[in-house]
Amino acid sequence: MIAIIGAGKMGEALLAGLLGTGYDPTDVMVVEPLPDHAAQLRERYSVDTVTAAEAARRARTIVLAIKPQDMVSVLDGLAADIPAGTLVISVAAGITTGVLEKHLPGEVAAVRAMPNTPALVGKGMTAIAGGLHATDEHLERAESLLSTVGTVVRVPERHMDTVTAISGSGPAYFYFIAETMIDAGVGMGMPRATAQRLVQQTIEGAAAMLNESGEHPVVLREAVTSPGGTTAAAVRELDRHGVRTAFADAIEAARDRSRALSEG
Ligand SMILES: NC(=O)C1=CN([C@@H]2O[C@H](COP(=O)(O)OP(=O)(O)OC[C@H]3O[C@@H](n4cnc5c(N)ncnc54)[C@H](OP(=O)(O)O)[C@@H]3O)[C@@H](O)[C@H]2O)C=CC1
């Protein structure tokens, strides 16, 4: 039995992803404090919504998908009811396994995970790192659960803030680029629906090339860049505006914010 505590954007993406890949709704419980939202979840996914105490007592695996700022109070509320042997997986940005272990009883196994919202469509990217009491069996259990909604990699915990900045927040960067390209097309007089279609398929095609060709992105970009052509003109403008540096700074800012979130 799995309990998801917190069915916001990420919790619901995981819930929908798990159910969409064959998990039985009777094996999944959700903790959601707002009665209206809880009713919607029961209706939409046919899952049980339960109290945190009930989830702690009944679930073999608990997924915490609440805000980092709520983590300590939720853990403190759960601690008395969690039996030994439970696996607790937190997807919260910045919350270390040390923080989880400090607020969980005895030797409860904690795994820190960083998924992303494409989990909703089975194309998530999740990195996991185990805490002090997480055995290989716990990591395998976390990996097998999260791999139902995409790819899972194990990383040393010291990389988790960087993971958060790259793949956790990453979809937002691509949506930002998509939005910017669509608006540029509209600005030049193209109907929005046409611009959106061009951008969507271009992103999908570029991602497929990156995945399937095995080439470095620089090689793929060079293949698009005809001598004296349009791409060279565009890339020169991106460089002139410091887009590369802006991306590097943005990702570092996300990493730093993730670090700061563990400090409350
Ligand atoms: N969004 C993303 O792309 C990703 C998010 N994450 C992590 O996932 C976590 C959630 O983020 P996100 O989904 O964006 O945020 P949301 O605000 O959408 O979700 C948080 C959810 O937690 C619920 N909640 C608050 N308090 C409790 C409680 N005591 N018990 C049960 N549920 C509670 C909220 O319910 P209510 O609204 O009713 O208060 C809300 O549904 C964060 O820690 C974030 O770092 C990780 C990877 C990617």
Ligand SMILES: O=C(O)[C@@H]1CCC=N1
């Ligand atoms: O923005 C956030 O804090 C969360 C963590 C990674 C993606 N969304």
